[in-house]
Amino acid sequence: MYGYGGNILRINLTSGEMHIQPLPPEMARQWIGQRGFIAKILWDELKPGIDPLGPENKLVMSTGPLAGTLVPAGGKVSFGAKSPATGIYGESCMGGHIAAEMKYAGYDVIILEGAASRPCYIYIKDNQVEIRDASHLWGKGAIQTEKALKDELGEAFQICTIGPAGERLVKYACISHDFGRQAGRTGMGTVMGSKKVKAIAICGQQAIPLADLKATVEKGKEMLKGCFAKENLDEWQNYGTAGVPVWANNIGAFPTKNFQSSYLEGNENLDGKVMREKMVVTDKGCFGCPSPCGKYCYVKPYNVYTEGPEYETTALIGGNCLFTNIEQVGYLNYLCDELGLDTISAGNVIGFAMECFEKGILTKEQAGRELKFGDLASFQYLLEKIAAREGIGNILAEGVKYAAEQLGGDAIKFAIQVKGLEWSGYESRSAPSNMLAYMTCDLGAHHNRAWSVTHDIAVGRRVLEGKAQKVIELQHIRPFFDMIGCCRLQWVEIGFELAHYPEVLRYVTGFDYTQDDLMKISEKVWHLTRAFAWRELADYGRKYDYPPARFYEETVTGGPNAGDIISMETLDFLLDDYYRLRGWDKNGLPTRQKLAQMGLDFVIEELEACGRKL
Ligand code: SF4
Structure with missing residues (x-):
């Protein structure tokens, strides 16, 4: 099949059985890939009413036909499952290099079924697939785990991992990859943790067949040139989404103090220019990206390396919890990444807890200490409690909606969520x-x-x-x-113009969309x-x-x-x-x-x- 890895890999963690099935061409034509495949597979294969953290749930990893090709920025993969955070359809996408590697190994879809009885990781080298022991990795941070597995398996492997939060089934645990890329939302790391899968390591050595190689190469070059010619490429590349906070503040959309306000005094200290001066070590991009937006940083006062923070993190940890020091936000981003927590949900939940404390809905006895907006120690304390599911952290680990229902009073009114998922980084009463x-x-x-x-x-x-x-x-x-x-x-x-995509999809897949x-x-x-x-x-x-x-x-x-x-x-x-x-x-x-x-x-x-x- 043109443009596809051509196979679905199914791994049953309970029985240890594995199957490689050819990807049906009709499925490819009708659902394209990635989110389309995930939605169709979950609809077909999940029984309604299952426990999202039970073995009946399935974690589906899938990428699309342009991933791993010469088309610019073809490096995205998604994970889907019934979400433990919302109880409905869950899905989250991430960049990096693992989507391309998956295709080179011959897979468009990897389905994890059942649950292992002990910590494991999935080893995939083309059609050699193994469920390997991960007891030496269990308990490690998400980034530490990636590093440890790279040391063990070699640089050729692309690896995604979970952190301690995923192991302990915090409802907003993420899946991490490439030392700072995350599939953050809807608790996909939680589902991976429930299956006791610490990591998925993939190395592929096969080519992706293309319907029209020559036309794809020419079109890929044209698209690359087109991206390079865009006027605001430099601005985007210099700052990525970290260039957005000041704009969002000036228009009154920057979530501030648990969304009480949309304007943060001192927000200019969170600007991408400040971040660049103080922390950025290098730009970092996903597979084939012509406009790398990742900013790899060294946070000197805390002696840690981290990718980001990106806009959403700056909004939810910075504005929402009243931090105006970019190095503090960088440090908290690092902690979230190692613990394997979605920074959007974590910042949202912690901002909520700080407001509950201020209003007397959450007492010092319940919280275990005083909590204050803008206080690094308060944030770090809650983050660690959440990841360990200790004390108040055990309630906050269930998400902001559940925490509000438990704390009672008016808390549900300022639990900023819809369908149980914490709100992203734009205050929208005026939008x-x-x-x-x-x-x-x-x-x-x-x-x-x-x-x-x-x-x-x-x-x-x-x-x-x-x-x-x-x-x-x-x-x-x-x-x-x-x-x-x-x-x-x-x-x-x-x-960059949308019209390029149907044409290049035609050259890659042969489907005349x-x-x-x-x-x-x-x-x-x-x-x-x-x-x-x-x-x-x-x-x-x-x-x-x-x-x-x-x-x-x-x-x-x-x-x-x-x-x-x-x-x-x-x-x-x-x-x-x-x-x-x-x-x-x-x-x-x-x-x-x-x-x-x-x-x-x-x-x-x-x-x-x-x-x-x-
Ligand atoms: Fe997209 Fe940024 Fe990744 Fe480039 S580096 S592919 S712009 S997420």
């Missing part, structure tokens, strides 16, 4: 389309699927018409990149993952899409948007418009007609078999 994007994201409040703050600025935030349409358009384009194995940041950040076809497939997956959530939760629908009460009951406390609030009336207008355009009912559930139109008849049958009324 209604972005608010809608995070409300309706199939994973919970995450920026991966759609991010539309610039649309709110361009069109005006008081104009509500057209917002839902924009969000839907983005929810098809952005996750499309998570189907082809390519980074989307060239399109998002340097303005139009741009419209590709967006339709991306849309199909959107309906499938919504249906997945409904299959899991009989009461699923509109009530799961609302943001926390803070956003519609409390005004922004400072900065350019001080006094702003988003009314319930506005939220309902946005949701109504969104559901109508999606072809869903007023409760936000996919209709029979829409599912049939998308070719998802098997979904209709299964939903009906589960007692859902369509």
Whole structure:
């Protein structure tokens, strides 16, 4: 098969059995790869109602047809499973070099089933696949583990790992790779930990067959030149997402003090320029990237090396927990990376705990010490308690929604999450389309699927018409990149044209997709993952899409948007418009007609078999 590794590797950790199956060409054509494959496999193979941390859950690792090819930035891989953080469809993508290696080993999909009885790691060298003992690695940090395995196996292996947080089933544990790249969201590291898999190490030595090698080479060169010619390439490359905090603050979108405000005094100290001066050792990119955004840093006062912090980390650890010293944020980023914690969720949960303490909802006795915004010792203490699941950390390890329900009082109003997933780094009371994007994201409040703050600025935030349409358009384009194995940041950040991708996909795979076809497939997956959530939760629908009460009951406390609030009336207008355009009912559930139109008849049958009324 052109453009693909050509195989699905299935490993049952309970029995130790392994199977290599050829990738069905029809599956490739209809679901493209990565997110498309993950959604289809999880729909087909998971029984509704299973425990996300039980052996019945499956961890699916998949990449797409452009990964490992000459197409720029083809270095993305995703992990998917039923999420222990949300109880619905979970998925998270990451860069680095392991996607390409997986293809060179001949795999588009690796499925981990069952659970091992003792710590292990997966060793893959082409078709030599072994489940190896990992007792010497268990308990080690995620980055330390990668280093130890590189020393053991050699530099040719690309490795992804979990840290102690994943081992102890913290609900927002991530999967790490390449010394600082993470699949951070929805607890994919938690699922890996529940299977007692500490790492996956891959070395591949095979070629990827291409439908038209000459045309792919020419197109790859053209795309590379096109990226290099973009005006803002230098700015992007110099700072990556670390260049964003000052802009986000100036427009009043920087989450501050657990989203009470959207403006942080002293935010200029978190700027990418300051980070570059004080900490950056070198730029670092994923496989084939023409615009490396990774910033590898040495944090001198703490004597540690870390990749980043990136924007989301600076927003959730910096702004949300009131740190204005980039070296402190860098150090806390390092700790999260070693412990194997998603920095978005960790910063969100800890900001929440600090506010609970300030309000007397969380006492000194419960917390085990005093907690204060902007206090490094408080943050570090909570982080370590969470990763060890000790004391208050055991409650916070379950995520912000669960912690709020346990602590009681008004805590749930300022637990900043949707569907149980902690909110990404944009305060959006003044950005209604972005608010809608995070409300309706199939994973919970995450920026991966759609991010539309610039649309709110361009069109005006008081104009509500057209917002839902924009969000839907983005929810098809952005996750499309998570189907082809390519980074989307060239399109998002340097303005590289979308039109290149159908053409290059044709040269790589031989499938004659139009741009419209590709967006339709991306849309199909959107309906499938919504249906997945409904299959899991009989009461699923509109009530799961609302943001926390803070956003519609409390005004922004400072900065350019001080006094702003988003009314319930506005939220309902946005949701109504969104559901109508999606072809869903007023409760936000996919209709029979829409599912049939998308070719998802098997979904209709299964939903009906589960007692859902369509
Ligand atoms: Fe990786 Fe950044 Fe390049 Fe994307 S832009 S491929 S995330 S280095």
